[in-house]
Amino acid sequence: MIEFYTLAPERMNLNGDQANVFVLRRRLEWLGIESKVVSIAPEDFEAAAARIIEAPESKFLMVGHGSKAAVTSFANHHEAIRQGVLDFAQAGGVGLVVGSGYELVCPDFERTPRLSDYADLPAEDGLPRVFGYINTDTNLPAISRLGDSVIATMVHGPVLARTPELADLLLTSLGVLVAPNANSVEADKYAEGARSH
Amino acid sequence: MRTLLALAVGRVLRVLIRLVRKGGGSALPGLVVSKIDAGLLAKSLRKFASGLVVVTGSAGKSTTTKMLVAIVRAHGIKVFTNPSTANILQGFFSAIVEQSSLTGRLPGEVAILEMDEAHAAELTKHVAPRQVTILNVMEDQLDRFVDPALVRNDLGLVGSRATNALILNADDPNLRIMLAGYPTEAKVSWFGVDAVSLASERFGLATAPVYQEVGPRPTVVAEVRNLAGKTFDAELQEVGMQPLLLPNRGLHFAVDAIAAIQSAREFLGPEFDFELAAETLNNLPPVFARGEITEVRGQKVEFILVQNPGSMQLNIDNLEGDPEQILFAIGRDVHDPSWMWTVDYSNLSHVDVVTGLQADQAALLLKYHDVPIGSVIQELDQAIETFFNLPTPARGHKTVIFSADAMRRMRRELGFWSPEEVGR
Numbered sequence: 001m002i003e004f005y006t007l008a009p010e011r012m013n014l015n016g017d018q019a020n021v022f023v024l025r026r027r028l029e030w031l032g033i034e035s036k037v038v039s040i041a042p043e044d045f046e047a048a049a050a051r052i053i054e055a056p057e058s059k060f061l062m063v064g065h066g067s068k069a070a071v072t073s074f075a076n077h078h079e080a081i082r083q084g085v086l087d088f089a090q091a092g093g094v095g096l097v098v099g100s101g102y103e104l105v106c107p108d109f110e111r112t113p114r115l116s117d118y119a120d121l122p123a124e125d126g127l128p129r130v131f132g133y134i135n136t137d138t139n140l141p142a143i144s145r146l147g148d149s150v151i152a153t154m155v156h157g158p159v160l161a162r163t164p165e166l167a168d169l170l171l172t173s174l175g176v177l178v179a180p181n182a183n184s185v186e187a188d189k190y191a192e193g194a195r196s197h
Numbered sequence: 198m199r200t201l202l203a204l205a206v207g208r209v210l211r212v213l214i215r216l217v218r219k220g221g222g223s224a225l226p227g228l229v230v231s232k233i234d235a236g237l238l239a240k241s242l243r244k245f246a247s248g249l250v251v252v253t254g255s256a257g258k259s260t261t262t263k264m265l266v267a268i269v270r271a272h273g274i275k276v277f278t279n280p281s282t283a284n285i286l287q288g289f290f291s292a293i294v295e296q297s298s299l300t301g302r303l304p305g306e307v308a309i310l311e312m313d314e315a316h317a318a319e320l321t322k323h324v325a326p327r328q329v330t331i332l333n334v335m336e337d338q339l340d341r342f343v344d345p346a347l348v349r350n351d352l353g354l355v356g357s358r359a360t361n362a363l364i365l366n367a368d369d370p371n372l373r374i375m376l377a378g379y380p381t382e383a384k385v386s387w388f389g390v391d392a393v394s395l396a397s398e399r400f401g402l403a404t405a406p407v408y409q410e411v412g413p414r415p416t417v418v419a420e421v422r423n424l425a426g427k428t429f430d431a432e433l434q435e436v437g438m439q440p441l442l443l444p445n446r447g448l449h450f451a452v453d454a455i456a457a458i459q460s461a462r463e464f465l466g467p468e469f470d471f472e473l474a475a476e477t478l479n480n481l482p483p484v485f486a487r488g489e490i491t492e493v494r495g496q497k498v499e500f501i502l503v504q505n506p507g508s509m510q511l512n513i514d515n516l517e518g519d520p521e522q523i524l525f526a527i528g529r530d531v532h533d534p535s536w537m538w539t540v541d542y543s544n545l546s547h548v549d550v551v552t553g554l555q556a557d558q559a560a561l562l563l564k565y566h567d568v569p570i571g572s573v574i575q576e577l578d579q580a581i582e583t584f585f586n587l588p589t590p591a592r593g594h595k596t597v598i599f600s601a602d603a604m605r606r607m608r609r610e611l612g613f614w615s616p617e618e619v620g621r
Contacts, residue, residue, distance in 0.1 A: 011408065015339060016538030019565075026565050067336070068346045073408035116340050118533075133533040135340060157535025161561055187564045190573070193557030 002028055002035040002174055005052055006062040007081065007101070009039050011073065015135075017064030017098045019158035020167075024060065027167055030183040033176060042074030042081065049084030056093035058174060061085065065099025065156050078104055089147030094173045098159070102140060102152045109138040119155050120195075128165035131195050133157055149173040162195070164188045200240070200301045203233035207294035227291030237301050238289050239323035245277070247307035249324055250464060251317055253355055254332030254366075255348065255404075256507050257453045258284060258311035261332060264457035264478055265464075266309050271477040272465055277305035285316045307464070315341070318351040321358045329359040329383075330460045332452070334371035336405045337505035340533045345371065345405035353379030362463040364388065364456065368395060369404040370411040388459045389417040390452060394424035398448040399514055403507035419459035421451040431458055431475065439475035444482070447515045449508075454478055490594060493611055494585050497594035502604055509540045512598065516544060521590035523548045524580065525563070527555040528602025534558040542566040549587065552580030553603040577606050 004025065009018045025035045040048045052059045063085060074081075085097060085105045097105050114137040121130040121142055130143055132155035143153040149170070153159060160167035164187065168178045180188075207230040214225060230237065242249050252262045266278045279292050289310070297303050307327075312320065321329075334348050342348045349371050356363050357379040365372045367389035376385065395401055418434040427443045429451045443450040457478070462469045490499045499520075503509040525548045527534065534555055542563070549571040551560045560573045574580040584595070599607060 011406070013539055014336060014344075015533075015535040019535075019538035022538075023565055067405065068344050069406070069408045114343070116343075133340070133535055135343060135533075157533065158538045158562075158565075161538075161565060183564075187561060190557045190561035190564055193573075194555075194561055196557075 004037045004060045011070035012064035012066040015156040020160045023160045030181050042077040046080040053091045056091050061095030063097040063101030071100050089150035094149040097152045099156045109140045112139050131162045132159040199234045203230045226294045227287045231290045241301045242324045245308045248327030250309040250328045251326040252330045253312045253317045255335035255337040257332045260453040261456045262311035265460050267477050268461040268474045275305040277303045277308045279310050284311045284313045314351045317355045325358050328362040330364040333369045333404050335507045349375045357381045359383040364460050367415045367417045370407045373411045387415045387417045388419040388455045390421040419455050421455045442479045499596050501598045506536050506539045513544050519546050520596040522595045524550045524584045524597045526553040526599040526603035527559040528600045529554040530602035531600050550580050550584045
């Protein structure tokens with residue numbers, strides 16, 4: 001059983017970022033592996049992070065991208081969330097932080113002119129070539145690692161659907177033995193097609 | 198002289214393009230004219246004796262505008278309006294090319310225009326609208342607008358420039374926040390939906406969440422009551438109630454209708470005839486692809502336009518029965534299809550043909566959502582052939598769900614030259 005812990009998914013899903021959890025769960029389902037989602041309210045994040053840091057195996061942490069209103073609505077908990085994600089990453093946890101979630105966890109950035117474009121990021125730092133969309137006005141790297149296996153990225157939306165190699169890398173980090181199957185082959189064929197247009 | 202030159206160039210260009218491509222030629226001439234005489238649009242709009250009326254917001258602009266125009270025309274007033282979805286500056290310039298005199302004068306006593314949120318903010322800097330109707334703020338076109346808070350700002354600017362009347366949706370808290378930040382001298386009135394009717398839609402009005410207390414709902418002077426399928430009662434404070442028949446099922450159509458009625462009442466003042474307004478709406482054909490069922494190659498087809506998470510969700514949830522044959526076409530207007538992943542597709546049983554320039558993106562989405570796919574065909578003309586060659590459905594009609602770009606291309610492929618060519 002893989003457990004997906006996600007911060008306020010109803011608020012942090014502006015660009016469909018929670019689809020990344022959905023995509024990972026589908027890929028697990030296609031492999032016959034069960035999973036569940038645990039939604040974490042901002043005020044509960046500190047306690048939840050402490051629990052999963054104790055035993056990070058088979059646990060995935062997701063912080064998506066929310067509107068200004070959504071992120072501001074839990075401003076009192078930003079520091080606890082930042083620290084919790086960093087501690088989880090240091091403990092060897094696996095996860096994904098996106099967009100305003102990334103800004104929240106890595107707040108030392110500068111504002112830049114806004115970039116809104118299709119993203120095709122080269123493979124580097126042990127990560128595959130990544131495809132998706134970016135809409136950012138920060139100088140944070142488009143993709144980086146926190147610890148070994150928490151990926152922080154400005155590529156928003158279902159980046160793992162469009163980049164199944166990254167999805168499988170994260171699943172492998174969770175200890176899953178990933179193998180192609182009829183469903184993943186079909187989905188990855190569409191992902192491949194989507195990149196070429 | 199500049200105006201004359203701009204219009205002459207625009208018209209020649211339009212004729213030339215139409216010689217090459219039937220049904221085309223509306224966008225480029227407008228663009229060229231805007232480059233030659235950028236001030237022409239504001240100049241033309243200022244010439245209307247009864248001013249400029251703007252309908253804006255994230256969703257429902259086309260239907261509301263069409264309804265409002267029909268009601269005002271039914272009262273004997275000559276109206277200039279823009280074709281559905283041609284709601285950006287370039288589209289307005291194109292309308293001038295097509296319809297103005299050589300001095301840039303447009304026909305009609307009043308201009309009633311649907312306007313894109315950002316373009317409305319730009320245009321109303323130069324022409325103060327007499328009246329503004331703001332429908333809603335949704336999480337829409339985020340690649341352009343980035344965040345709903347920024348859309349609120351644009352709409353706030355537009356609303357604050359209304360000279361006579363500002364008509365707002367009481368059931369969208371964004372508009373209460375907006376009004377607090379952008380006060381207006383104009384008379385403000387609110388329309389809305391009664392609680393029971395509002396609850397009839399799984400996701401309500403699907404407006405952008407505000408995550409803050411915004412105070413009580415304002416008192417409404419026009420309200421949707423007793424919504425049941427395609428019918429509802431429109432209640433106007435101090436006037437009474439009229440039964441209405443919508444072009445199709447869906448709370449959003451009812452909201453559009455009540456917004457149009459209240460906007461017409463504000464514009465017409467004492468001349469407003471509620472019975473006539475209701476009769477007009479009851480006989481109004483739908484705006485194309487909003488509840489449109491028409492005949493193509495001897496088969497009934499429903500065209501459904503989806504432009505943002507709200508309209509996708511509402512339309513998927515409101516699919517009548519379980520459509521037997523579905524074509525799903527997503528075009529290049531959906532620059533970033535990420536928003537499509539925020540929608541619940543559990544009411545979509547299958548898709549026969551996936552097509553459009555974003556066909557693979559759409560197929561990827563449907564695959565993960567366990568929606569069975571018949572075939573993925575990139576080329577729209579081939580997809581249309583495949584879909585229309587399927588045998589006539591045993592029940593109901595064929596269903597086409599498309600984005601705006603796919604819609605335009607498909608209509609051209611199918612030979613619908615006029616954007617207003619619809620049937621009920």
